[in-house]
Every structure is written in structure tokens, then in C-alpha cells.
Amino acid sequence: xxxxxxxxxxxxxxxVNNFVMSRFLGICPFLGVSKKIETALGMGVAVIFVMALAxxxxxIVYNYVLSLLNIEFLYNIAFILIIASLVQLVEMFLKxxxxxxxxxxxxxxxxxxxxxxVLGVCVINKDTPSFGFIAAVFNGIFxxxxxxxxxxxxxxxxxxxxxxxxxxxxxxFPIALITAGLMSIAFLGFAVQLPL
Amino acid sequence: xxxxxIAFSALTISGxxxxxxxxxxxxxxxxxxxxxxxxxxxxxxxxxxxxxxxGYPGCDAYAExxxxxxAPLTACSVGGAAVVAGISEIMGVEAVAVTKQVAFxxxxxxxxxxxxxxxxxxxxxxxxxxQLAGGGSKACIYGCLGCGSCYNVCRxxxxxxxxxxxxINREKCTACKQCVGACPKSLITLVPYDNYVNVxxxxxxxxxxxxxxxxxxxxxxxxxxxxxxxxxxxxxxxxAIIDYDKCTMCDECVKKCPTSAIVSKTFVKETKA
Numbered sequence: 001x002x003x004x005x006x007x008x009x010x011x012x013x014x015x016v017n018n019f020v021m022s023r024f025l026g027i028c029p030f031l032g033v034s035k036k037i038e039t040a041l042g043m044g045v046a047v048i049f050v051m052a053l054a055x056x057x058x059x060i061v062y063n064y065v066l067s068l069l070n071i072e073f074l075y076n077i078a079f080i081l082i083i084a085s086l087v088q089l090v091e092m093f094l095k096x097x098x099x100x101x102x103x104x105x106x107x108x109x110x111x112x113x114x115x116x117x118v119l120g121v122c123v124i125n126k127d128t129p130s131f132g133f134i135a136a137v138f139n140g141i142f143x144x145x146x147x148x149x150x151x152x153x154x155x156x157x158x159x160x161x162x163x164x165x166x167x168x169x170x171x172x173f174p175i176a177l178i179t180a181g182l183m184s185i186a187f188l189g190f191a192v193q194l195p196l
Numbered sequence: 197x198x199x200x201x202i203a204f205s206a207l208t209i210s211g212x213x214x215x216x217x218x219x220x221x222x223x224x225x226x227x228x229x230x231x232x233x234x235x236x237x238x239x240x241x242x243x244x245x246x247x248x249x250x251g252y253p254g255c256d257a258y259a260e261x262x263x264x265x266x267a268p269l270t271a272c273s274v275g276g277a278a279v280v281a282g283i284s285e286i287m288g289v290e291a292v293a294v295t296k297q298v299a300f301x302x303x304x305x306x307x308x309x310x311x312x313x314x315x316x317x318x319x320x321x322x323x324x325x326x327q328l329a330g331g332g333s334k335a336c337i338y339g340c341l342g343c344g345s346c347y348n349v350c351r352x353x354x355x356x357x358x359x360x361x362x363x364i365n366r367e368k369c370t371a372c373k374q375c376v377g378a379c380p381k382s383l384i385t386l387v388p389y390d391n392y393v394n395v396x397x398x399x400x401x402x403x404x405x406x407x408x409x410x411x412x413x414x415x416x417x418x419x420x421x422x423x424x425x426x427x428x429x430x431x432x433x434x435x436a437i438i439d440y441d442k443c444t445m446c447d448e449c450v451k452k453c454p455t456s457a458i459v460s461k462t463f464v465k466e467t468k469a
Contacts, residue, residue: 061212066208069208070204071201071204071208074205081209081212081216082212085216085219088220088223092220092223092224093223093227095229096227096228096229
């Protein structure tokens with residue numbers, strides 16, 4: 001584990017293989033909570049927290065429980081179990097500590113449970129042989145940072161679109177989806193092969 | 197696959213479930229948020245239709261707003277007087293009397309009465325029909341298109357199709373206002389349930405044009421104004437409007453209306469052929 005690898009993981013997960021823009025994971029909250037920058041940021045922070053914790057716990061469970069017992073094929077069920085519990089925990093914690101953010105995230109907070117980005121990062125961690133524990137956690141954090149970057153940028157654009165004069169047929173989700181598509185094309189510009 | 201794999205699988209997953217469940221149970225106690233007990237009580241007496249008629253996104257949100265004091269106690273039209281009384285009791289204030297309201301469609305231009313510019317066979321949606329030239333197939337641009345945009349949003353099955361237009365079932369209607377917002381022609385309004393004298397026309401056209409478009413339109417002849425002894429009906433913008441505060445349901449205007457644009461439950465006039 002050296003600095004170069006951390007740097008490469010950072011570049012890779014935030015820009016090149018951005019979860020939303022290139023892997024197309026986690027689209028539901030990306031479209032659902034991106035109306036205001038503030039809530040988008042809150043969602044991003046929640047996802048960073050959940051992804052970092054999920055990466056760490058699933059790595060331990062996969063390598064020290066499932067592998068040891070030769071039952072790796074159970075990884076999907078085990079990962080979902082862990083992620084769901086984590087999200088529940090985050091939800092309870094937020095409800096207690098920050099009710100306004102809890103209100104703003106609304107239904108999307110429990111939806112992190114089924115957010116494929118979280119499960120996706122855990123599966124990617126297990127499928128990349130060169131990843132150790134620290135690399136896996138960093139990958140989780142940076143993937144979530146990439147998600148946050150995408151959703152905050154998107155929310156910023158959507159806030160501006162709100163004030164623009166748009167054909168009534170494109171108002172709301174149609175224009176949002178077009179924007180998302182154009183953003184995704186822009187992110188393709190980062191697509192270079194990184195020696196991971 | 198041998199037996200140990202199965203055993204390990206079952207043990208691991210159930211063990212993890214147990215562990216995580218216990219952890220969550222502990223966290224639930226530790227992070228418990230004291231909720232106002234009135235919240236649950238109010239939520240229980242609300243109808244639970246989540247229609248949004250009160251202006252809040254669902255019954256939960258309305259109950260919260262009531263408890264926090266930011267919502268009026270009478271906003272739930274669906275539940276009616278019983279729910280208002282219940283909420284008032286929980287919140288410890290005296291119940292306010294509410295007049296029961298029902299939605300009403302201000303158009304009687306059904307297939308027999310109204311004329312058509314063309315045949316419409318597109319999307320069964322009023323918004324879509326209205327996008328076409330002339331704002332729909334009806335000769336009268338104010339008339340009900342009968343595509344049922346209101347029917348689709350009604351959660352109480354209170355809207356019925358009668359001969360090409362919609363009618364509100366007064367008994368089933370809960371005045372949740374969903375159809376009011378759904379009608380692109382703004383034809384649906386809330387009227388008092390007890391008052392059954394209504395103008396079934398919303399046309400702002402001059403009398404001559406209305407006569408050419410529809411047999412039962414308001415031609416703004418002002419016969420109703422003259423007939424009314426209580427100053428309750430007035431012709432404004434080429435259409436009669438009833439002041440429900442003054443109307444005594446004497447049916448005089450209904451009898452006088454030459455086009456039967458004013459209807460009443462107690463007095464039904466035959467339409468001239």
C-alpha cells in the first residue's frame with residue numbers, strides 16, 4: 001500500500017470510473033435528491049459515511065468469514081445484510097442528531113439500503129485482487145466522493161435550470177435526464193486506462 | 197456440495213443477522229427520539245388516503261404539521277366534520293363547524309347537448325386533447341373534454357362518465373380538490389354540499405356564440421338575475437355565478453333559465469329539442 005496506489009484509486013473512483021457518470025450506479029438518489037445543492041450534499045455525506053463503513057465491514061466479512069469457511073458465493077446476501085443494517089443505523093443516528101437533514105433526505109435515506117452503488121463498491125472491492133483492507137476503504141470513500149461530486153454538480157445545474165425558460169414539455173425530469181446524459185458524456189473525457 | 201457448506205452458510209448468515217439485529221435493537225433504544233404522542237393519535241383518525249387535499253404530502257405530514265401548530269385543524273376535507281372534531285379534541289381546542297363541500301363540474305355539454313369541431317381519437321387525456329387546435333374537439337373551448345384527467349386522479353371513485361362528460365357523485369366526493377387541479381379547463385370547483393342549485397356552464401363567450409356551440413350553455417341573458425329575489429345570482433363575464441351565501445334554493449332561476457344552464461336537484465326542466 002503506497003501513496004501512488006491511493007492517488008490512483010482516488011483518480012479512478014472520482015473521475016474515470018465515476019459511479020454515477022460512467023458505471024451508472026446509484027441513479028435513483030442521483031435523480032431524486034438533486035433538486036437542491038444542500039440536500040444533495042447531505043445525501044452525498046450520508047453515502048460517503050455508509051460506503052466507507054460498508055467497504056470496511058464487507059471486506060472483513062468477505063475475507064475473514066466467508067473465504068475462511070469457503071462460502072464466498074454468499075457474498076451478495078451477506079453484503080446486503082450488512083449494508084441494510086448500516087443504513088438503519090445511519091438513519092437512527094441522523095434522526096436523533098440532525099432532524100432537518102433527516103427530513104430533507106426523506107425517503108432516499110432508507111433507499112441507500114438498495115442503492116446499487118453501495119453494493120457495487122463492495123463487490124468491486126472483492127473482485128479487485130490488488131485491493132487490501134486500506135485500499136478497499138479508500139475505494140469506498142472515493143467512490144462516494146465521486147458520487148457526491150456528481151450529485152452536487154447536477155444539483156447546481158438543476159437549480160439554474162429551474163430559473164430558466166424551458167419548454168413546458170421538458171420541465172422537470174425530462175430536462176434533468178438530458179442534463180444527466182450530457183454530464184455523463186463530459187465525464188467520458190476522463191476515460192483513460194489507469195494502471196490499477 | 198457437502199453438509200458442512202450448508203451448515204456454515206446457514207450458521208454464518210443467521211449469526212450475522214442475529215448480531216446485526218441485536219446491534220440495531222440496542223441502537224434503537226439509544227437513539228430513541230421522543231415523538232409527540234398526539235402525532236400517532238391524529239394519524240390514527242385521519243382517513244389515510246394520502247390524497248394531498250390538505251396541501252401536505254400525505255396524512256403523516258399533515259398530522260405532523262397539526263401537532264407543530266403550523267396547519268389548520270380543518271384542512272382535511274376528506275374526513276369531514278368527524279375528523280375535525282377528533283383532531284380538535286386531541287389538540288385540546290373547540291371544534292370549528294365546517295360546511296361540507298363537494299366538487300362540481302361546471303359543464304353540461306354532453307354528446308347530446310354540445311357540438312363538436314372534429315372527432316378526437318387521440319390520447320385519453322385532457323391535457324393532450326387540449327394541446328390540439330382549438331383547445332380540444334368541443335366547439336365550446338370552455339367545455340368538458342370528457343377524457344377523464346379528473347377521473348384518473350380521483351381516489352374515491354366519485355367521478356363518473358355520463359354521455360361524454362364527467363359528473364361528480366355527490367355522495368362519494370370528499371372534496372379533496374385533486375380533480376380541481378387536474379382539470380385543464382378549470383371546470384371543477386367546490387360547492388357547498390347543501391346547496392344544489394348550480395350553474396352548469398363556464399363559457400365566457402357572448403350569448404350568440406354559446407348558442408351556436410351548445411344547447412345548454414349560459415347565454416348571459418340575465419333572466420336569472422331578474423328572477424332571483426335574493427340577489428344571489430349574477431352574470432359576470434358572460435356567465436351566471438351563484439352566490440351560495442345568499443341562495444335559498446327557491447329554484448326561480450332554474451325555472452326561468454331558457455337554456456337550462458342552471459340546474460337543481462328539486463326542479464328538473466326538460467331541455468327543448
